[in-house]
Amino acid sequence: MRERVEILIRQDGVHISSSFKQETEFIVQPVAELGSRLVRYCTPKSPAGLDVLFYIAEDLLFFKKFTLPLKTADLKEAISYQLEMFAPFDGKMLHNFTAVRDKQGYNVCLYVASEEAVVPLLDEAAAQGFQLAGLFPESQRFVTRLCKKKQWALLMPGRFPKLLLFSDKKIKDRLLCYNEPTLEELTAANDVEVIYKPTAREGSGFQDADQLLAEKPLHKELNLLPPSYRRPDYLRYALLGLCLLNMLALVAAGALKEYNVLTILKRVDAEIETLQPNVKEVEQLRIKEKQLADTIGRIEAIGENFDIIRFLDKATKSLPENSYLDQIRMDEKTGDLQLQGYTEDIGALTAKLDALGNAKLKSTSRRKNQTYFHVEISGR
């Protein structure tokens, strides 16, 4: 944390104070050689290592509260155009504003300072190598974290006392008082929780504003320092850089993942393409194998022929003497053999039927001294 010097520009002179020195210094108007006196004040510290924060007394600032329509395209531009109309200064001006949007429009609080009264002092400090940290209205010294979520006011003494109304950390209005108002008058006229006053007398009912000065000012808005004096916002650049880096990393990670997937897909596609002829060959071979197996199976299923010669041999041997066959027939459907004939001794025939296999005597009839028989032998 760099140490800082605070310079309050007042109507009657310039007041210098710092965080590292108890003593303060006051330079009466007209202020000359602010730079060298500032260096002296800061000795033995080097100007390069110090931040200088300028405050302008409320008496030197023009304040205006007004409303701009909601359809205003660019607030900054609109205020710049009307600045000369509003401000009572001749020549160039420094200005800054806060804008709060509500249903009616933008509530703008504008601070304007004459460049002529401020810039020479800024130049002197900058020429000595000091780093200018900001140029704020004096009231911004009192905006600290203690004012959080509060409706509060600050009564600033001066040629005309000024009542600055705040909501949380934002200024709402600045009212000029033509005499020193009492707490009761102020609280009756304004809806505020607490009113601060620098060096408030005990019993006056005002809160001592010094307790706000003990805290570090927030300096969130109303910096009137011209852009040419502002040091580059390294944090902003760093954040932007980080954001870009993150985006780049995100895109790179995505691209890398995509590349990996595409590489895998390409490799797999190439391998599939290489294997496809072999796979087709396998499919064809499987079809061929099935066809061959089916054909062979069907041919093998044709079955064996009935052994006619063995049957005839067996029948010749088995049939008893004086037995004759009229017909031997093998049935196409059942494969059974039908033997029809006649014998003199049916008893001997029936005794030998078993030798012919699974034979059944279907019928017998006796004619012309012969017994005609019909035997069925299961062929398969």
Added chain:
Amino acid sequence: MNQLIMLLKGLDRKILFLALGGLLLLLNLGRMSLQAYSNQIAEAGEKQNLLARYQETVNQLPALKKRVARLEQKSIKVEKYLFSGTSEEAVSSAMQIMLQELVTKAGLEPESIRPMVSGGTKTATRDYHEISIKIRLSGTLSQFVDFIAQLYRSDKLFQVESFTLKPYKKTEMKIFIDLKGFYTLKNG
């Protein structure tokens, strides 16, 4: 919460909508990118599975080739027992000629050898077809046995479907045989 509402109130509505639109666009882009990426991952997974199946299939190729070669050899051996010809008529004629030769060789008297075209129920080119043949013969038992022995010994497959033997002229028989002959058709 109040602070957030205040902050939102403080913002320009146009900028708010623009930022919201931009944020939604970014979110949608992210969602679409994620969807596309997960689709690609799924596609890659499917393709890898397909590749694994292909590799497994291709690994079976040498064994499959051997099996098919064995079956082809067996098929050739089996098909040697079948007639083959370019048409049913040609095959039928070859079968008749062979049967006529066997009948003559056995000394049987042929009355008729009549092929009955079955119509070829099997249609696959590598499959076999069959022709029924009805034979009427006369001769002795030993000539019939001789014929049957020759028929069974021949290198062509005939299946005896049915037969009938009846006495004829004291020493001879009337012989009726229904056979089936098998063949394959050659192209051209």
